[in-house]
């Protein structure tokens with residue numbers, strides 16, 4: 001009994017504080033989406049805020065857009081990180097430099113990355129200048145804030161690749177050499193070794209990478225605000241503008257709950273789907 | 284062993300060399316193996332055994348030399364298409380596959396039909412007494428069972444040549460003897476050719492048709508277990524296999540001048556030599572030739588025999604004497620060595 | 634042989650791509666920050682016509698940049714210190730004690746890492762409003778401490794786990810006081826972990842944007858919020874370049890220092906375990 005108390009006392013300032021804060025924030029967000037804890041006017045339980053928000057086109061577009069960015073960015077980042085992690089499984093000349101370069105974006109805050117990127121692709125930026133001088137384009141092309149969100153996806157992949165790389169290379173390096181040699185010895189070529197041995201044995205790390213990147217990209221504000229298409233909102237920018245320009249806390253709460261649901265269920269669905277796909281690939 | 288006329292050995296390695304950067308792991312190794320033969324590569328750790336095995340398997344390309352299997356050049360063929368299968372020291376089982384799927388991996392890669400695969404796998408499961416574990420993952424098995432799965436998995440592709448890299452080194456002593464016997468029986472029954480790597484001389488003596496003794500990247504001696512044991516050619520071979528008494532001497536006209544006085548040996552060289560005899564060949568008491576005497580310095584009872592160290596003519600001599608007799612330090616002891624047990628060895632491989 | 638050449642080639646291409654990926658953007662930012670205000674850098678000039686540090690000087694004198702720097706660089710160390718202190722007891726429990734539910738607790742502490750930053754920021758602001766708490770500096774400080782507790786707990790529990798029980802027992806056996814036990818058995822092992830936790834929280838607090846932006850709006854500035862203001866509604870590229878460099882350069886240096894620290898904090902050399 002005294003021991004339990006002791007452990008609880010130890011956990012209180014760290015874990016306790018974190019849990020209290022997170023649950024309070026969650027509680028307030030969910031409550032406000034149902035009209036409780038109103039900052040202005042009466043607090044009564046109502047579904048009106050949900051009905052209002054669900055009736056708005058920009059809400060659905062934001063949901064769709066955030067899901068699209070999150071799925072694309074996480075799949076791309078993992079797809080790029082896999083071959084590099086495999087290539088760097090064994091050290092060779094230059095492998096340290098290469099892995100340092102891949103991890104470098106960890107050092108760059110998101111806003112700075114967005115600025116650097118916008119700089120490079122701007123109307124008179126270096127990409128346009130290069131294409132013009134090579135004669136590939138006749139006139140500068142508008143690349144910034146493209147309507148498909150390619151800029152945002154590129155930024156997300158740039159920023160998230162290191163996480164995928166770190167997780168996957170830990171998994172790939174944990175594969176014993178002898179197991180891969182055994183597969184080879186028994187007649188498996190490079191593709192079969194990847195499908196039947198590497199993929200199943202690193203699927204856990206891949207799922208973890210997908211989930212983390214999905215959640216990060218789904219909740220993105222900075223990249224969308226700086227480099228995203230002007231006609232669409234991400235869930236985070238929508239939530240912020242509903243709250244700050246319209247002062248509608250309840251509407252923002254609806255968007256917040258939506259975003260958390262997307263993070264939770266979307267990432268889980270993606271992870272399960274990709275797991276299923278690797279099972280199929282294994283044959 | 285002759286390679287006259289049209290006869291070609293099943294596996295033939297000629298002057299295989301392997302260099303890692305500046306380090307020469309193999310310095311020109313040649314050997315052959317007949318179909319169905321059990322060949323052991325024996326040598327101390329780091330002598331190049333695994334390197335040689337990996338070259339035969341195809342995991343490594345030698346920097347020089349030739350390798351043929353059944354008369355065909357092996358070197359351009361990748362490991363996945365060689366008619367050999369490896370049994371790894373760490374077993375290297377696929378941790379995500381059941382015992383059944385581990386064994387089925389090779390046959391499936393070969394494109395056998397599902398029924399053929401199932402038949403082959405079931406046969407092996409029965410032979411290896413693994414039926415009860417077919418659905419388990421490797422982690423749920425004991426070391427000995429994992430070892431058998433590894434063997435079954437290698438045999439499932441029906442290889443002509445099976446490569447073993449210290450397959451017993453992760454088992455405890457008792458199990459090791461048992462699995463050793465099983466491997467030999469299986470090899471006789473199935474008839475595959477075995478190339479077996481070990482650093483354990485007892486294992487090599489018990490298993491092999493022929494032993495290749497490897498040291499520092501060269502073959503120091505090759506031969507049947509009994510030849511290697513009783514007629515070691517070099518000091519290293521004598522020392523590495525079993526225990527040996529090695530002493531400097533001078534040979535002239537069949538007689539040996541040694542620190543113990545004149546001795547008689549069998550088929551000895553001439554000039555400055557190293558004489559060699561096995562401790563268990565010594566007999567208690569004096570005899571007509573090769574009688575020696577000394578003072579017991581220490582002894583240790585080993586069960587089947589007693590290890591006795593004797594100071595004789597300023598040299599330490601080791602005897603292994605059967606029976607339960609007790610030898611106290613300081614005791615005077617006389618013994619003799621039959622001439623047939625004394626040979627001479629070279630100091631280095633030439 | 635040809636496989637080796639292919640691999641070389643692949644690596645060379647990858648390194649080249651990564652250089653473009655990193656060096657060109659940074660070079661552009663540096664150039665933009667040094668465009669002299671008197672002569673604009675316009676198409677089709679390949680390089681700015683005149684380079685100077687004038688822009689840096691003007692920004693220092695006329696914008697709220699000094700305040701933002703002061704805010705950021707005072708928030709970061711205080712947040713780092715408080716976080717390390719609050720994390721220590723939980724880390725001790727995770728690293729040195731066994732109790733029912735420990736596995737769950739170790740997962741729960743990570744929850745802030747998967748919470749969308751702007752959801753936390755907006756509803757934290759909502760709670761502050763309901764409580765009528767309007768002091769933004771302590772509010773942001775509190776937010777940073779909570780958000781980065783998981784990192785500090787993780788790092789410190791690894792360190793606590795490396796403290797050797799036999800050394801602790803030996804010290805006790807020889808009659809050391811609790812403080813002396815801490816000094817000989819705990820501190821040498823914990824020190825790199827404490828530094829690492831401090832540095833990680835320091836870096837994260839420096840670059841934190843969501844909470845500072847939402848809770849601090851409209852006029853409490855940190856370096857990231859001031860950068861955002863130059864990127865957003867009034868986009869001034871040279872100003873943004875200056876702030877971006879002020880944000881990223883110390884960050885890179887600190888991170889490299891952290892890497893060094895983590896390498897030198899090789900657990901084997903500290904704990905004496907093989």
Ligand SMILES: Nc1ncnc2c1ncn2[C@@H]1O[C@H](COP(=O)(O)OP(=O)(O)O)[C@@H](O)[C@H]1O
Nearest residue numbers: 303306308326327328329330331332333334335
């Ligand atoms: N890939 C490699 N690179 C450099 N040296 C190696 C490599 N593989 C083996 N060696 C060296 O070659 C020698 C023989 O190794 P190995 O064949 O593994 O010996 P063993 O007889 O113990 O199996 C050792 O000294 C080892 O250090």
Ligand SMILES: [Mg+2]
Nearest residue numbers: 329332333334
């Ligand atoms: Mg070896």
